[in-house]
Amino acid sequence: MRLRAFLAASGLTAALAAAAALALAGGRPPRDAEVRATISAADALGGGDTAGFARATAPRPFAFPRDHGPHPGFRNEWWYFTGNLDGPDGRRFGYQLTFFRTALAPAAPRRRSEWGASEVYMAHLAVTDAAGRTFHAYDRFARAAVGLAGARAAPFRVWLEDWRAEGEPAPSGSAPEVRRAAAGSTADGAAPSERAPFPIRLRAAHGDIGIDLRLERGKPPVLQEERGLSRKGPQPGNASYYYSLTRMPTTGTIRLAGDTFRVRGESWMDREWSTSALGSDEVGWDWFALQLDDGRELMLYRIRRRDGSASPFSGGSIVAPDGTATPLSLADARLDVLDHWTSPGGTRYPARWRLRVPTAGLDLDVRPVLPDQELNVTVRYWEGAVDVSGTSRGRPVRGRGYVELTGYGDAAAPASADAPAPSCQNLPTFANATGCATFRAREPGAPRSGPRWARGAGLRATGR
């Protein structure tokens, strides 16, 4: 889940206007409220409910490479690449390249102009340089029209302008066949269909900061939770389809202010699509994707509720070295915050954790490689590379990963509905203080509250 949910659903839509105004204005959103968007998410969505969109209500068969491509019936979807890389002399880097697709309306009207679009893409690029202690983050927006942005399954390609993730063309003319993956499957070796998008090439740059990476096939896709159906709340349909590629050997280059570094490491991709997700009481989440040197991966997310407790719909999975995934429930993990960091904008984020999963024999210390990995873009949140150390079944273990933190700016947000800005900090004002990631799902009959544009915006975060 992660940011994706909120971003794609609420944030993206709400951010459209702001992006329009500032997407390129020097990369930094102007601070004055005048420029900030107050776009009506509800109006933008043409009524704001989920009518006309597909819903994730029951497990479905997954098929690859088809499901690497877009699922246009759903409102929101994302391709979320993160990775930890080593440069020469062990210089440590982290990167994030994310593409969000949001449908503004269930069906695109037929139009004479090809610019007519019902889908908008947002992309985030972030690079962490641990040695240089710098963090760079950028965002972009474009409509899915005239080739400016889009996605397709075969040959695999997701792009927003010149930021792109592309599968290399298949070596021989073998038409990629569709293969069914079983829930929680341990997909074994290399059926051609599983190889299909690999290697994936990621290319994105903003000014003199950029990445050019080649991701090889690692472990097979993991269908998260209930055979890929990830429930985010008690209401049926507040769920997403969710699979992950938890470990992909990665090589390539990172460009930083004139220097180009050859890098090598491992990446993770999360894929999710949904129409609605988070419940009303949920304010944000902490999400962990950790790759351990015992060959296992741990994915864990905790949806935080308004009262500070964790939602029962929190969860995660452990992926064995052979690719077998074991779902985790809220009760399986214990998360303690050891430290905090306050951003220049005044948002206080957790900054170190003790993470225990007794059933998997894990007791881990998770530390950000830099405290400041806050993406200060149109939609503001924290997403950054972390180092892991601890024990795995009593033996020392090390690892790396990515952590995403959303919904922390809420307390600092102005209460005025007139000063909305599409940042995490301010989003609550849209959503009547329900939280950065948690535009309330309005189920039929649910009471309407909050500003009109927030009511029934149909914006929900995900949480699985």
Next chain:
Amino acid sequence: MSPTLWRSSLRHLLRHPWQAALSVLGIALGVAVVAAVDLATGSAGRAFTLSTEAVTGRATHEVVGGPEGIPDSVYTRLRVDLGVRPIAPVVEGYARAPAYPGRTLRLLGVDPFAEGPFRAYAASLGRRTHVAALLVRPGAVLLSGATARELGLRVGDALVVRAGGRDHTLTLAGVLEPADDASRRALDDLVLADIATAQEVVGTPGRLSRIDVRAPDGAAGAALLARIRGALPSGASLEATSARTGAVAGMTRAFELNLRALSLLALVFGMFLIYNTMTFSVVQRRPLLGTLRAVGVTRGQIFTLLLGEALLIGAAGTAVGLLLGVALGGGLVRLVTRTINDLYFVVAVRGVSLSAPALAKAALLGLGATLLAAAAPALEATSAPPRAVLSRSLLEARARRAAPRAGLAGAALLALGGGLLAVPSRSLPLSLGAVFVLILGAALLVPLATLGLMRAIRPLAGRLFGLAGRMAAGGVAATLSRTAPAVAALSVAVSVGVAVGVMIGSFRDTVVRWLQSTLQADVYVSVPGFSSTRSDVPIDPALARRLTATPGVAAVTTSRTVTVSSPVGDVRLVAVAAPRGVVRPFRFKEGEPAEAWRRLERGEVLVSEPFAYRHGLHVGSTVALRTDRGARTFRVAGVYYDYASERGMVYMDRRAYDAVFDDRAISAMAFFAAPGVDPDMLVQRLRARAGGAQELWIRSNRGLREATLVVFDRTFAITGVLRVLSLAVAFVGVLSALMALQLERSRELGVLRATGLTRAQLGALVSGQTTLMGLAAGLLAIPVGTMLAAVMILVVNKRSFGWTLEMSLPPAMLLQGVAVAVVAALLAGLYPALRMARTPPAVALREE
């Protein structure tokens, strides 16, 4: 200087309130006309600049394409394949809202996600507006709050607009409320839409009007521009935005300069008035001034005193004139805008915008003109010895002696003016300057000519009217110091009126003849554009086929008019497909017709006379045009007379056009009726077949000719208004001069009455005198007016617009000039005559 002197001066002004008031009025009118023209052209110019800036924003460069614009794919290639940014796609067009007649809306289609770096108000796109709605809902638009309120629209309301002859229903998705005034004005009548909606409304799906580029300064910017250039297809090019704005603004320069010159004439007439008033007041106060000089007041003090008086009048006149000018400007701005829209480009002007520099300029001109006009009489009063100032007869004698000298100076000025015109230059200011020199020369000749005329008329007048007639003629000559300026002012005003009238008349006759010879087809079909003379909007191809197949059509000629860019700026290009056997009735200025038509078919071009003049082209020269196949040069096969476009046209055969442009559209069709088919019947049939799918103008030959002349007359409406205003100033001048003259002569007339002249005789004498002055002015205006008309037609017009006009000099126009002068003088003399006749001789004799 002592307050006593000033008081005497003030008392003099108060004693002659009429005189002072008329002077104030004269200056006021002159200043008003100057200020009004300046404000009106300035407002139009500013409105244009603002609306250009509104749509250009902070772009430094733009990618522009052929007549059809640029394919979407060029933008995608730049943005996606090459990662070039910041760039932004733009679709621009015009639309009319049938519910709001007379209003032209400018449609700007943008991609909200690419807008940030370009247009300031894009920042407010996000506020209370609905970017997603713009994207998703076809027809969703934004307006400025002010425009929405003027149109009475609320968010959610529908707005029906007509563009390209089709109606489109738009929905107001939100309003923009820019914080600063300049942005607000820039958004006047601007309809902001998503690029998809704009393409659909303008009728250019798949095409962009341009791609805006914002390049940083220095090497990075140069590298960016080089990358863009390298990626462009042959039909597109990258240009600095300043080039376009400058070129467009430059188009109206000649037009504005001519208007300014005309407005300055009004001020010149005002100067005559001041000169006259000051001369008169000096003459009137000769005893006082003589006494003052005798008691020791220095020349300098007298000079300052007189100039001070003039300044007072000038200041009052200027103040009133500025107020009048602002009011008048509001009226003129509509005429100016109309003409600019007809001739040059579409601009929406919302009333007159006050500009401090324009007002200051008019004020300075008013005060300066006053001082200049007053300097001569003031010098005159101070240069004479004290005793001489006392003598009036001496003054008149000197005036008569001065007449030949002034005449000589006038002749010299006329020669100078002629010389200036003969300078082989295309400079418009130079030729306008020459016109002013000529006018001044003619004015200086007036005293001598008046003397001569009076001498010639006197015997005749004596024979016709007896003593009164002889006395009237003699009186004009005897009081030359005061009659000459009045006659000169009237004469020059009437000549300018005659000249402008002859010029417009010749122009109109030329256009009428040209239309008669050029419009050979029976029915013409085109799409209404936003200017009456230009239309790029294509006729629906299916509709065109349907119209062509109309029974009773013998042949059809189609044309495509587009604007293409070239190294010398935008060029209007017309490509014509004429069936074999259709004779194209061009008159050639250069080139042998048969040969020219042959060469045309081989891919050479014809250029219209203004185009050839502007760019110095002759048969054999080449014209470079940017085509969809890259830059191409075309040889000029002939230069033809054409009065359709002031900027000129390039004429091409359709096959040659199709070889280098991908555009297959047609803009206009000309139908020839089959033998025995009534053209009006054909119009009916074509209208019936056209249906309502696309709004078309379907006009018979006569209808088109009439419509063209309506536009012509509208174009010259402002010239006519200025002509009348100038005449009004001159009329006030004559009125003031005559009144002063007759009032001053009250003693003389009193003597006449005392010696037995009846009231009626006195009235006749006074009226006769003024009539004679009017007659003199009118007669002098005939040669002067003809000369000025010739200069305007052969030099000023040619240099301004490049047209050859056949001068037609209708005698009626000249006689009308004489009549105007006589009537003006008679009217001006009416009141003084009545008053003199009523004054008892005893009172008149008492004088002051």
